[in-house]
Amino acid sequence: MSEEQETPQENQPIDLSKKDDAPKETVYNSPGTPPPFQPAPPFQQYGGMAQPNLPNSTIALILGILSIPACCCYGLGLIFGIIAWVLAGSDIKKYKLDPNGFSLSSYKNTKAGKVCGIIGAILSLLYIFCLIAAIAFFGWAALRDPELMKELLKQKGLQ
Amino acid sequence: MVQKHNSFFDWLNHHLLSCPFKSYFGIDCPGCGLQRSILALLKGDFLDSFKLYPATIPLIFIVLFTMIHLKVDFKFGASLIKIVFICIASIILINYIYKIYNHQLI
Structure with missing residues (x-):
């Protein structure tokens, strides 16, 4: 089972990555905050x-x-x-x-x-x-x- | 057609707004000649128009240009209007001083 579990663990890096990436995504989202920042200038530009x-x-x-x-x-x-x-x-x-x-x-x-x-x-x-x-x-x-x-x-x- | 045009201009000639300054004092004011000049311009006589009142053509230009500028909004519009306006003011002043100097007022 342990092997089976290991293999799934190896085969499931996707799941793990998903689980790990979930917080990581938020981490990347914080640098990804530029997108939220980017909408702001367009608003100012259109305002202009x-x-x-x-x-x-x-x-x-x-x-x-x-x-x-x-x-x-x-x-x-x-x-x-x-x-x-x-x-x-x-x-x-x-x-x-x-x-x-x-x-x-x-x-x-x-x-x-x-x-x-x-x-x-x-x-x-x-x-x-x-x-x-x-x-x-x-x-x-x-x-x-x-x-x-x-x-x-x-x-x-x-x- | 020609007769009609003539009668139209005659009619205009007889229905110009009289300058209050001129009708009271018998002296031309700085704006006297503008209507005659516009009439000459309507007849297509640019030289006559200029002689009667030199500022007419720039005045008409600035009025037309302002209307276009308010619609289209040129970048250089406002500054051009300022420059032309200053030119018109100086033309009117010089023209009036010239008139006084040459005794064309009465």
Whole structure:
């Protein structure tokens, strides 16, 4: 029996190996934990692909660009520019608090929107400043009357 | 067809939005000429459009490009928009200073 038992034992290294390997498998599983680790990066990667855009990036960009054409109509550009500036500023703060939470492209768009908003606001400010300066320089009546304006310009040597 | 086009452009010519600055003070504002320039562009007259308002073509370009960029999301899109925008702003400023200098305001 002992021989028989030995032979089966020799023939049953499979069983023994199974029994021994059972803990060993767990041991190998612990280095095999990289597989559990591997799923994690893909999740982060897919998260990176599907990161939400910053909430106001598109609006900031569009308002920033519109601020230049609008700057000549009733000074609307100043309003557009400042809105774009503020929206973009708050979004940039949000992105800096949580850089992985939002997509990089929307962050770039937001920055572009901020720059455009600042430029548009500055242009509109210049426009309004010129308007005030013109009123102060020539007076309201002259500005309302083109002919008087021409005369005034000639008098001041500006033609 | 030609007559229709002509009448269409005539109609547009008579229905341009009047600039409040110009109607009040009789002086061009920095944006005056934009609508005439766009009309010239619609007629296919690039040179006239440029003479009336040099920033029109880049402005239209940046608006179209922004719409495409928001759909397609180019890598260089945001920086290109910034550069073109700065160019437009400087073109408008230079154009207005040129107008003041050459007494084309009135």
